[in-house]
Amino acid sequence: MCGICGYLTAPAGEPAREGDLAAMLAAIRHRGREDGQWQEGPAGLACRRLPILDLAGSRQPLANEDGSLVLVGNGEIYNWRTLRQDLEGRGHRFRTQGDLECLLHLYEEEQEGFLARLRGMFAFALYDRRANRLLLARDHLGVKPLFYTQAKGTLFFASEIKALTALPQVGRTLSPQALADYLALQFVPRPGTVYQEIAELAPASFLKAENGRLTTGTYWQLPLAEATPPPSLAEAAGEVMTLLRRAVARRLMADVPVGVLLSGGVDSSAIAALTREIAPEQLNTFAIVFAEESFDESRYSRLMAQRLGSRHHELVLDEDTIAGSLAEIAYFFDEPFCEGSAIPIYHICRLASPKVTVLLSGEGADETLGGYETYQARHLSPLYSWLPAPIQRGLAALASRLPVSDRKVSLDLKLRRFTAGAGLSPAAAHCWWRAAMSDADKRRILDPGFLATVPRPDSAALYEAVLASIPGRDLLNRLMATDCRLHLVDDLLLRADRMSMAHTMEIRVPFLDVDLVEAAFRIPSPVKIRGLANKRPLRHGLKGLLPESIRTRVKKGLNMPYQKWFKRRRWRELLHDTLAPARLGRHGLFQAAAVQGLLAEHEAGRANHSHALWAMMHLVLWLDANRAGGPA
DSSP: OEEEEEEEEOTTSOOOOTTHHHHHHHHTGGGOSEEEEEEETTEEEEEEEOOOSSTTTOOSSEEOTTSOEEEEEEEEETTHHHHHHHHHHTTOOOOOSSSTHHHHHHHHHHGGGGGGGOOEEEEEEEEETTTTEEEEEEOSSOOSOOEEEEETTEEEEESSHHHHHTSTTSOOOBOHHHHHHHHHHSSOOSSBOSBTTOEEOOTTEEEEEETTEEEEEEOOOOOOOOOSSOOOHHHHHHHHHHHHHHHHHHHTOOSSOEEEEOOSSHHHHHHHHHHHHHSOSOOEEEEEEESSGGGOOHHHHHHHHHHHTOEEEEEEEOHHHHHHHHHHHHHTTSSOOOOTTHHHHHHHHHHHTTTOSEEEOOTTHHHHHTOSHHHHHHHHHHHHHTSOHHHHHHHHHHHHHSOOOOSTTOHHHHHHHHHHHTTSOHHHHHHHHHOSSOHHHHHHHBOHHHHTTOSOOOTHHHHHHHHHTSOOSOHHHHHHHHHIIIIIIIIIHHHHHHHHHTTTOEEEOGGGOHHHHHHHTTSOHHHHOBTTBOSHHHHHHTTTTSOHHHHTOOOOOSOOOHHHHTTSHHHHHHHHHHTOHHHHTTTTOBOHHHHHHHHHHHHTTSSOOHHHHHHHHHHHHHHHHHHTTOOO
16 A cells, blocks of 8 residues: 655656655655655656555565666555466566566566456556656556646646645646535545546556557456356355455455454455454454444444454544544545545544554445445335325325434435435436435525536436446446446545545455456346345355344444534534535535525424535535645
8 A cells, every 4th residue: 555646747748846746745645654756857756655565675666677667556466476476487577575566567568458467456657768658557446546637748646636736736626516516426426526627547447648648548347247047146145255255365465464344234244254264363353333322333343343252442433523533534535525434434544553554344345236225225116116196195295294313324314215216217316315415405505606617417417327338237236336436436435545544554345356346246136136135145145154133234334423413512513603604605606595494494303404414514614624725
């Protein structure tokens, strides 16, 4: 794990200034403990390295035997030993015992053609001195980030946006589209960023810069070729478990201590159990505890830890701790971001960092194996649509009259969301069931002048476009692939990278092993989901490995009880102060009266706008800090 940055100036471009590389490197100093720089003519590469493999021997930048290629990289190549053995058989000589050196020799053999052979999480930059060519590449699922921009004929790249905005020649024009999408989705969808001048390289993609031209390409596509004939549940479970075991074993590759984030859900418990099975030495597990009962899962994480005999560490989070850390956490995101689980993960990584350097986490199982309730909602919505219209209207009216609850994933919220979305197109319904606010509410609270600058006002249209681009007849699998392209990479994986690297740690995600993902998407959705039962191959395969109360429990997900906190003095004052008309007026985005109306409806219990209020509050806090030169 590292932070990388660098540049390449086109023949007619304005060269990078002296000190640019150092400025970028300083902005990402939290990502590693060791500095390394290389500069020559039009090119410069730099790295903040967090040693995990070959601790003393794989300092970056790395060069090949004759020095014609120079590399900086972030992440791990899990199949590096196999690749190295093949390369040594072809006569290549290695200087290190690390994983990234093989990339140099693979490039010598195949240029960018080798990318599909890699198994790992990575973002790297490779400079070919002879050709004056820069190659940037990112892993298959987008676990590791890589941003880039062009300024006065020079291409700059970095692991985080803040390294690019540290340069005065890089523009920082806010993107109206990004801000509008954020309000609905709680994250900024890629490849754009909150700044119009900066983009992120897409997963499974590469970018080549040569002679002033940029070309991009894709080396892998998420496969949706379903197995024929479809596997039985037992067959699917057997393949999933075989590949998950291998994925966990790959991610235990480290010369530093490794632990597991243990929520008590089926995904993290599966990873902890397999880690204990593969590496039977004392295991460190880490869990969050909330005082609010419906948000607390410590009963299950303790049960799993006791079963495994792990050295279990808990962190109790309260509203004051969270409120006091909002500004420092915002610094590490560089953009508006309010995924509720990000803040607990930030704090658990702080707890874990003195004890381990690597954490295994459960991201990816829901998007590939069908774990979200939104998939069950889509699975059941045809049954709802068959009901006579008067009955549908009656059920919707009944849902709207249920008392508003501040419990986690409350029944009233689920029924309101389901009945409001069941009649929409599959993509629009899927967007609504995930969204912080509807597109209608977004239009209600945004200033008309600002809204006129947004090319695509409705975020549901983004889901429509992505879903339409994914081939196949299995709608649920296509919706899962849509989530892999949007919610997973732009939200959950971004969160994991930023919150772990804030404490100079690495999070690894076994469920996103490429071989496992490909196998998961060969399984037809009826094998994954039946009625209210989800992730069936995984749950079936875990029989005997997990306690039944964990193996069969309903997904809760890591989140925070800000719905409750908004009723308490400190958070209520923060919310009202942030959304005050005078403060909103500084930015020209909102209709203050409409925002106040939303707030009044929520506090009167007529509607649950907690997610929308949370998103708006974080946006205003970020905009204030950005105007003041804060989290950039």
